[in-house]
């Protein structure tokens with residue numbers, strides 16, 4: 001059983017710290033920025049790869065510093081992502097993050113994570129987050145490609161129309177839920193030409 005609880009975070013309102021400047025850090029930064037272009041992110045690393053540096057230079061709203069990690073770096077942070085090659089540092093930051101009740105992901109180290117990153121299918125406003133419970137990130141990536149091909153681009157238009165319809169609906173909560181249930185069923189069965 002997969003006991004993980006999925007949530008969608010407002011990274012533009014939270015402060016994220018990423019430690020590391022190699023290829024794995026770059027992957028995590030790309031995942032963050034592609035999903036949440038306005039994410040508030042601070043990056044710390046002793047050194048950066050050429051590719052990571054180029055990425056950071058092209059994202060002027062991301063803050064980055066070349067330095068050793070220090071405990072003060074966790075101040076005013078909500079979320080921590082580690083992508084270092086230093087197991088001792090990972091353990092230290094994990095322990096301090098727990099003490100401060102910060103949520104931490106240590107890339108590719110499930111035992112040290114409070115949360116895992118997911119594969120994300122995106123169609124405009126629609127996002128599907130995929131977890132394999134850590135069993136096969138490659139399968140998560142394949143499923144992302146599968147669902148991305150399967151879902152029509154028009155689904156975003158359907159969401160816009162449903163939002164307008166939803167805002168116009170009068171009546172009590174129960175009536176709204178019943179009407180929207182019926183309407184979305186028609187949309188998904190293809191009885192509605194707007195999908």
Ligand SMILES: C[C@@]1(CC(=O)O)C2=NC(=C\c3[nH]c(c(CCC(=O)O)c3CC(=O)O)Cc3[nH]c(c(CC(=O)O)c3CCC(=O)O)/C=C3\N/C(=C\2)[C@@H](CCC(=O)O)[C@]3(C)CC(=O)O)/[C@H]1CCC(=O)O
Nearest residue numbers: 031107108110116117118119131132133134136137140141
């Ligand atoms: C979904 C995605 C999101 C992201 O990272 O953004 C993600 N990994 C991705 C790709 C990927 N990662 C790895 C490969 C190489 C092939 C392979 O090993 O399978 C590939 C494939 C590739 O790159 O093509 C290596 C790897 N990953 C983990 C371990 C350790 C272990 O399993 O013990 C090792 C071995 C390290 C080693 O050998 O040393 C662990 C985790 N990776 C997770 C997430 C979490 C579980 C997600 C889930 O429930 O499925 C979890 C538990 C923790 C975390 O890191 O958050 C992203 C897909 C992005 C996309 O959609 O395109």
Ligand SMILES: NC(=O)c1ccc[n+]([C@@H]2O[C@H](COP(=O)([O-])OP(=O)(O)OC[C@H]3O[C@@H](n4cnc5c(N)ncnc54)[C@H](O)[C@@H]3O)[C@@H](O)[C@H]2O)c1
Nearest residue numbers: 020021022023024025045046047068069083084085086108
């Ligand atoms: N690259 C891969 O494809 C891959 C695949 C699977 C697992 N991993 C693992 O993921 C981790 C990261 O991989 P990578 O290839 O990005 O590593 P890397 O060696 O390229 O980068 C590690 C980064 O951590 C930083 N760092 C280390 N100690 C630090 C400290 N005290 N303070 C600040 N920064 C510090 C370094 O400056 C560097 O930027 C490693 O443990 C690696 O074994 C990598």
